[in-house]
Amino acid sequence: MKLRSLFVFVVLLGETSIAQVSNSDGDEKGINIADLVEMSGDWFIAYRDGVKQVQADETLPAVNEHTSSFVLKRSYFTLKKDLNDVFSVRYTMDLTIDNEGDDAGNVETRLKYLYLMTKPKLHSKLFTSTAIEVGMVHRPWLDYEQKMNTYRVQDNMFIERNRIFNSADFGLTVTGNIGPKMDDDFLKDVNGVMKGKYASYSLGIYNGGGYSGIEKNTNKVVAGRLTVRPFANSLPQLQVSGYFNRGKGNSEFSPDFNQVLGFLAFTEKQYKLTAQLHDGVGDFRARYIDSNDPSRALKNHGYSFFGEYRFGRSPFSLWGRLDEFKVEEIDERTQRIIGGLTYRVNKMIRLILNTEHTTVDNNTEDTYELNLEISF
Template sequence: MKLKTHILLSSLFYFSIFCNAQIQKNGIDTEEKGIVVADFLKMSGNWFIAYRDGIAQTQADDEKGLVNEHKSAFVLKRSYFTLKKDLNETFSVRYTMDLTVDRDGPDAGNIETRLKYLYVKAKPNFNSTVFTGNWLEVGMVHTPWLDYEQKINTYRVQDNMFIERNKIFNSADFGVTFGGNIGPKMDEKFLKEINGAMPGKYASYVIGIYNGAGYSGEEKNNNKVISGRLSVRPFANTLPELHLSGYFNIGKGNNEEAPDFNQVLGFITYTGKQLTLTAQTHKGVGDFRASYLYEGTNKPIKNNGYSFFGEYKIKKSPLAIWGRYDSFHLKTDDFRGTKRYIGGVSYTVNKYLRLILNAEHNDKALNENNIYELNLEVSF
């Protein structure tokens, strides 16, 4: 294993030498990218390519659970392709394809395509000084939480965020999402140079109603899930880097019997120019796929957990170090539940390319494993 780690470190070093590194803000730029095609629409993409040594990666929308099958291979972890078009000053549309590797059946190994986002977006002008920056998405839309968190923890290339990693819900669904700010918009310079996750100076909110099956699931009942997020900046004029957030789900899991799916989440984060810190806690009943059920019943299992993340961007350098710790428990687990220790180093080549070398140690009910990766993130 030491040899493999040495090879990954060497690869990172030599790749950085031969790349023409444009040293700027660490991490893939958070400002919106894209290529304007014939003055008609904007095209953008995001690719996660990796060398992975460890158990197979699973997603929140996978039918299978964790498979303890060791693999060592170059993999396409995810690939997104997006088209956007402004129809007029109020309305726009978005189309995002999600490309991943088919792992089941006779087509295993082929690249399969499915939709991630497909919506009409409106930015109505309510002429209000209290509710500003209002927007509405209709179709296959963002749900209120993960898009926000992934603007703060930018290491989705390594794996899902804590709540999605534990298959509570995923990032998109069929439905309607409405959001905006309470009070004025935050200073543009801060949003661009520090962090743009929360555009409101004092508070931002998102609320919506959804099928509840996720963007890759078939609706199996007539119930809907209501979700919402409120984020506040308590010291907007003196410590704008500090955010406090709350999130909830109220609804039913996606099977014919519709078991309860309720959740609350608390989140605190500091988003500085060099240092980012987050802490979150979760408590709920069931999950969006109705898979956390007591055996032989339709009774949902209570679950809870917490997660910590930190990143330090080395000043005047393209390097950053980061780490994360997750703890998640089902009421049926032993006292250890699932614990994950994740950490690594990233190297920003330029605003489009980033290399991430990381390791992960999993401990699930006394079943331990390790994962080692060298990731290439492409964002244009």
């Protein structure tokens, strides 16, 4: 079914009763149609001059190819439906430009999320807001980080940008809080990324190759995140997270894919600061391997810092990011300095002017962009 036909069907189904719903940051996002289905979308459109953008799930090697053009970076279309007070479903289409084969240049459509969620009633004061996703589901990390660093429109987050893993996979994810919910005023006015007052977690088991990768072996990857507020009552803005992957890379040779990640975040209403440190062996698509022995994964490590400052009640924000990533033995080192100025037109539209200075093994490229982000 074409996207246009699906949109018309949903609107007709909902007749005339339409209402806004809110996202986790308190902003209005999504359209509730006659209490039957919730519809939302995210569009990333840009004018880009510089190195061609490379996605983590692309099969072609990353090359420093210069481009200068208007581009559709990504377009997501989501439908959600509550089946009852326990079960719900989600369907998300991912539209992008095909960069490979005879169809290069065409708009390509694929599924990103397609899952059943259940929220069991555990009647526990320790484990609260428990939810289980089954199908094409969220992996435990990137969805969490992207609610603090909201500049996915510019490019992927540090881990995905360096092709360690992506945001979704075939499998099962369990999420929830440890202890009570955070104060509603804080979640609404400051930051709603972690709803647990003291801690939250996400744990799952996955095929390992990502939502766009066919399974090439019989191994599974186990991944998990634990986030805590060490000073929940006196300094709730501070969050500390740990994350891990343990399994095999998605190839017939099954090289190791093991990773640990440490993350520190301080989120105020006017500004956000994050820092992360990654150390691992291999990756989800088995790219970082010994060229003479594809069953042996290579060590890799790196770090990333991000900051954003909002100018009071004005629509302007200033933000920046610093990354470094290295693959051992082949001495492949990538450094990135990213910065930009944001103008928020309203709660659903942003204009983002940014630049990126990237150095890969002493070869430097500068990229300049004007991004239009539409989120509804």
